[in-house]
Amino acid sequence: MRKYEIRLSGSGGQGLLLAGIILAEAAIEDGLNAVQTQSYGPEARGGASKSEVIISEDIIDFPKVRNCDILLSLTQKSYEQYNDNLKDDGILIIDSSVNVNTSSNSKIFSIPMLDAASKILGKPMVTNIIAIGALVALTEAVSKEALTRAVLKRVPKGTEELNKKALELGYEIAGKAII
């Protein structure tokens, strides 16, 4: 049975809450069940924040991630804080700025997501969309069609083209990821 426990982590303000919502909506569009939860500190920006999504064909009782199949970390701090229950054979997707020292069998993909947003698209605020593009490209947790529709439904009017580009860029740089 298909079930993914996904944790998106980074710094508050990087848009990972929205990224989680988009992933969950894409899963629903694919006809699956999805639950999204979040955890954050009292600060509005900065700190370490996480957004969790569970996608399943079955009913989802417990809403939080216990055995993480996919962990995305955009910052060193969030990686260190939230990597604890990544499964041994889980998938770790990190920004290239994050250093990982692990002996587990996790598949690790190091991708320049922050750089791609600021240097290629000139818009750091689309890092979250690049990140979910990369995540879905590497894991096929949801279909690309559903993801695209979910992104377009949630992003502010007038930014659709930029976000489509960001999503494509995520797919593209995931293809060149360093393992």
Add this chain to the structure above:
Amino acid sequence: MTNSFKLMQGNEACVEGAIAAGMKFYAGYPITPSTEIAELCSEKLPVVGGKFIQMEDEIAGMAAVIGASLTGQKSMTATSGPGFSLKQENIGYASYAEIPCVIVNVQRGGPSTGQPTSPSQGDVMQARWGTHGDHPIIAICPSSVKETFDLTIRAFNLSEKYRIPVILLMDEVVGHMREKIELPDIADIEIIDRKRPNCDSDEYLPYKAEADLVPLMADFGAGYRYHVTGLAHDETGFPSNSYEVADKLIRRLMNKIEIHKDDIITWEEENIDDADVLIIAFGGVARSAKAAIKQLRENGIKVGLFRPITIWPFPQERLRELADKVKVMIVVEMNLGQLILEVQRICNNIVKIDGVNKVNGEIIYPEEIVTKVLEVI
């Protein structure tokens, strides 16, 4: 969307439910983790011809809700721990003056300002006894986004039917969680409105109870002049110093809920028939219990779930019956033991009773329940 399902947050489902129930007024002071409720009410109420007011504090929010309800509008406020404390005096007023209203408390870690973004179930006893004096109250606890929608409607219906403040006791888990939901057709939803008088205005006795112990309620401004007070009052609504009047009033208010408890009290049972161990859990933590039960059942351990949906009044008759069927009861709650006091009151000396408790601001994990069950069997 290619299907009719959508992703919705618990707090959002609360607002959708309230609007479906006919809410026309919201007053409050935003506080995490209930803030989305205020935000969405400010957006949605004007669209349906309602009013939203952000008051100067939670006390005023509760007061405004009482005033609006007296004019005949279905009214709601939402808050969390610190604000729930502030609202207590006026909740007592609403209970005594029999003013229908809905108070949402999305529980966060306490006491005091505590842990604003973390879940808790520390207000179980406050929901029952937070305001002073003997008074009736209804508190109901959703454990999913869909149930938040349904129970918000139910909260309005019960408050209108019995002229009582109803507390929708949520927690941060359910309030902030988003999940798949399909909203029912509005035409299929049962909506209950308070009963209003149609007698001559001179003959109206605002606190004369009908056979169901609930008095008819006239809208302020509809031509019925009457007095509302938090003092002991007779059928006219004016204060009274009579011992007899005070006694009769408080007893009627308590009986008003007691005689209708079969209509008010609901619960969910799962895997009860052959259960040796009964897990009692409510709100967000009931989901941890369900996951734990699946895990334990896979290992041949006979565990069932009793989930009070109405926690006040507590479903005591049913729990007492279950006490004869199971060997152990485990009460799982995000506090240091509040609902367990009720379970002990009802089932002490009949079954072994134990608890799984947590107050660090984290939801109770299924594994913690599994460990406890394995320890007690």
